[in-house]
Amino acid sequence: MSENRSFFRDTVERIxxxxxxxxxxxxxxxxxxxxxxxxxxxxxxxxxxxxxPEDQGGIGATLGDTAEMLxxxxxxxxPGPILETIVGQRLLADAGLEVSPGLLSLVFVEDGPQLPRxxxxxxxxxxxxxxxxxxxxxxxxxxxxxxxxxxIVSQAADWTVGPGADAxxxxxxxxxxxxxxxxIALLPDYDAALQMAATLRGAQILGAIQxxxxxxxxxxxxxxxxxxxxxxxxxxxxxxxxxxxxxxASSAITEAxxxxxxxxxxxxxxxxxxxxxxxxxxxxHQVHGAIGFSLEYALNAxxxxxxxxxxDYGSVLYxxxxxxxxxxxxxxxxxxxxxxxAGLAA
Amino acid sequence: xxxxSLHLELPKLTADAEALRQEVRAFVAGERATGRLPPPHRxxxxxxxxxxxxxxxxGWIGLTWPKRYGGQERSALERYVMNEELLAAAVPVGAHWxxxxxxxxVLLKFGTEAQREFYLPRIAAGDLTFSIGMSExxxxxxxxxxxxxxxxxxxxxxxxxxxxxxxxxxxxQYIIVLARTSxxxxxxHAGFSQLIVDMTSPGISISPIVSMANExxxxxxxxxxxxxPDDALVGKEGNGWNQVSAELAYExxxxxxxxxxxxxxxxxxxxxxxxxxxSSLEELxxxxxxxxxxxxxxxxxxSMLQQGQSPNxxxxxxxxxxxxxxxxxxxxxxxxxSAEHLTAGGRAERLKALLIxxxxxxxxxxxxxxxxxxLRGIIAKGIGLR
Numbered sequence: 001m002s003e004n005r006s007f008f009r010d011t012v013e014r015i016x017x018x019x020x021x022x023x024x025x026x027x028x029x030x031x032x033x034x035x036x037x038x039x040x041x042x043x044x045x046x047x048x049x050x051x052x053p054e055d056q057g058g059i060g061a062t063l064g065d066t067a068e069m070l071x072x073x074x075x076x077x078x079p080g081p082i083l084e085t086i087v088g089q090r091l092l093a094d095a096g097l098e099v100s101p102g103l104l105s106l107v108f109v110e111d112g113p114q115l116p117r118x119x120x121x122x123x124x125x126x127x128x129x130x131x132x133x134x135x136x137x138x139x140x141x142x143x144x145x146x147x148x149x150x151x152i153v154s155q156a157a158d159w160t161v162g163p164g165a166d167a168x169x170x171x172x173x174x175x176x177x178x179x180x181x182x183x184i185a186l187l188p189d190y191d192a193a194l195q196m197a198a199t200l201r202g203a204q205i206l207g208a209i210q211x212x213x214x215x216x217x218x219x220x221x222x223x224x225x226x227x228x229x230x231x232x233x234x235x236x237x238x239x240x241x242x243x244x245x246x247x248x249a250s251s252a253i254t255e256a257x258x259x260x261x262x263x264x265x266x267x268x269x270x271x272x273x274x275x276x277x278x279x280x281x282x283x284x285h286q287v288h289g290a291i292g293f294s295l296e297y298a299l300n301a302x303x304x305x306x307x308x309x310x311x312d313y314g315s316v317l318y319x320x321x322x323x324x325x326x327x328x329x330x331x332x333x334x335x336x337x338x339x340x341x342a343g344l345a346a
Numbered sequence: 347x348x349x350x351s352l353h354l355e356l357p358k359l360t361a362d363a364e365a366l367r368q369e370v371r372a373f374v375a376g377e378r379a380t381g382r383l384p385p386p387h388r389x390x391x392x393x394x395x396x397x398x399x400x401x402x403x404x405g406w407i408g409l410t411w412p413k414r415y416g417g418q419e420r421s422a423l424e425r426y427v428m429n430e431e432l433l434a435a436a437v438p439v440g441a442h443w444x445x446x447x448x449x450x451x452v453l454l455k456f457g458t459e460a461q462r463e464f465y466l467p468r469i470a471a472g473d474l475t476f477s478i479g480m481s482e483x484x485x486x487x488x489x490x491x492x493x494x495x496x497x498x499x500x501x502x503x504x505x506x507x508x509x510x511x512x513x514x515x516x517x518x519q520y521i522i523v524l525a526r527t528s529x530x531x532x533x534x535h536a537g538f539s540q541l542i543v544d545m546t547s548p549g550i551s552i553s554p555i556v557s558m559a560n561e562x563x564x565x566x567x568x569x570x571x572x573x574x575p576d577d578a579l580v581g582k583e584g585n586g587w588n589q590v591s592a593e594l595a596y597e598x599x600x601x602x603x604x605x606x607x608x609x610x611x612x613x614x615x616x617x618x619x620x621x622x623x624x625s626s627l628e629e630l631x632x633x634x635x636x637x638x639x640x641x642x643x644x645x646x647x648x649s650m651l652q653q654g655q656s657p658n659x660x661x662x663x664x665x666x667x668x669x670x671x672x673x674x675x676x677x678x679x680x681x682x683x684s685a686e687h688l689t690a691g692g693r694a695e696r697l698k699a700l701l702i703x704x705x706x707x708x709x710x711x712x713x714x715x716x717x718x719x720x721l722r723g724i725i726a727k728g729i730g731l732r
Contacts, residue, residue, distance in 0.1 A: 324627030
């Protein structure tokens with residue numbers, strides 16, 4: 001592990017331990033309350049600007065390092081627009097727009113509004129499934145268009161918010177405005193931006209899956225039925241071994257995607273994580289029995305986030321189609337070359 | 347070990363390994379060009395003694411072994427790269443596969459100097475095929491219950507017993523048999539030894555077992571008062587269980603555990619073309635995502651082996667996931683073939699033949715070399731259960 005990564009990891013682990021507990025997660029889900037101490041600490045330590053280049057006021061961390069932070073954040077089920085802010089700030093910096101220390105929200109839309117490049121107002125504006133719209137300063141809509149994409153930057157306060165929520169209970173709102181002031185910037189490569197967000201969400205998913213496995217193994221060692229720990233039963237062992245396989249395989253491809261950032265690896269990681277998330281939800285709840293279904297038990301803070309996250313920034317099926325399309329034009333001999341070229345080694 | 351330690355590092359593939367990859371590709375292309383090795387109609391390792399000799403002339407058997415025993419002293423990762431290239435091309439490596447993967451390394455690790463000097467150069471030259479004598483009719487997953495017995499006699503051992511599912515016994519010059527040589531009260535895994543048995547020894551009879559894929563790879567081998575000389579004992583008397591356990595780690599993590607169905611997927615891709623429907627692309631994409639994940643995982647395990655670590659749980663995970671993937675691939679290919687009518691009207695005949703054969707062969711993927719249930723028991727122990 002690089003020195004930088006150890007440092008970031010220690011920092012984020014400490015912040016999470018100091019500022020986040022179950023009551024904060026509950027408050028976010030039940031009362032749309034942002035865990036302020038957590039976000040203040042992440043902002044003060046520069047984590048929200050970690051992908052912004054140093055000469056633009058950020059840390060200039062690699063995507064691999066950032067993914068490792070998101071993995072920890074996913075493991076902790078930390079609520080709030082953390083990924084959205086980290087990616088949003090980077091997109092602002094890349095577009096030459098001003099980076100401000102506040103929180104951002106971010107949505108990708110495949111069929112966005114066709115606004116001219118120099119537009120300053122968006123009439124009859126609408127945006128859907130926008131995370132934490134009432135807790136952020138700016139909202140960035142990343143819209144695909146014929147030339148790549150554009151960033152539509154707006155002030156959160158200018159929108160009318162219709163509250164909604166994802167499966168975890170975190171805000172995902174419907175926004176409307178009759179005439180919205182916007183700043184528009186060109187985004188040369190929409191897919192690269194989507195891949196960045198997809199990779200980081202993948203790391204967050206991986207963290208939640210790893211937590212679910214760890215807790216399930218602990219639970220199987222504590223919970224007794226028929227006079228012994230349920231982990232002594234082969235049926236339970238087989239399920240958890242299967243989940244361990246999902247964890248190891250998806251961590252191998254997710255790390256490769258974060259380090260390599262090729263479209264093939266990112267697509268493979270998100271497709272593989274889709275299966276791993278499904279298995280983690282099913283198996284960890286089955287091992288926990290009834291207790292895991294209770295809202296106050298910490299397991300479902302992870303599994304409900306897996307439900308919310310697995311189709312974010314490209315659904316599982318979106319990434320599978322992308323991967324299938326990359327490979328189906330090859331022939332019987334070149335197919336293997338495509339597979340082996342897609343791999344990543346240090 | 348616990349669930350928390352389930353973490354891998356990126357594999358470290360050197361420039362030498364990538365150079366070897368290109369060498370293997372050029373070799374395979376050359377073989378294809380001669381017309382001697384057409385793309386196969388069947389899954390599984392083909393058996394071709396002549397091809398094995400051509401591989402041997404490239405120095406690709408015993409690649410990692412010391413030069414004094416006929417090896418090339420290349421790294422385990424280079425061997426990994428060579429093997430994935432050969433397996434993905436599905437060239438017939440069956441005549442030397444077991445000797446290269448298992449028998450040779452066991453002799454290198456536990457054998458006497460005389461054994462190494464005799465067997466290893468001959469394996470590396472492609473002259474010897476080895477079989478493994480572990481399973482018995484009454485001892486499958488519960489290997490420690492095996493009954494084959496070698497009694498001490500003047501100058502050697504007298505071996506009696508029955509081994510089954512013995513791949514290529516009808517082609518092999520030697521078999522390494524796991525047999526009981528002593529009994530230790532209360533110690534179930536003690537008292538086993540490994541013996542190298544010459545297949546031409548008097549008292550050996552071989553009966554073929556034809557598989558449900560209509561192939562003769564397996565055999566049942568009967569040993570009746572077979573004399574095995576003292577110098578054929580591998581390692582220490584009574585240490586057989588430990589030696590076999592070490593051997594199984596090699597057997598479990600290699601690319602052969604997730605590439606068995608690979609040609610089937612290649613033929614599907616060939617037949618599918620650019621006009622596939624979205625549902626087919628989704629199924630294919632999912633399959634490829636599992637393939638790429640398994641390959642990353644398998645390379646990481648090879649990398650850990652190279653660094654002298656013992657990733658036994660990770661190796662078991664590779665085999666559990668890899669073999670499930672091989673079976674899943676058959677189901678997915680079948681569904682896409684059906685949805686896209688790929689083999690209708692006499693089209694894609696090789697794909698059609700491979701698909702039939704792969705369906706027949708697929709039940710073996712999750713049984714051979716340790717059933718997935720046994721592997722998951724090992725994994726459960728690795729993550730802190732049991």
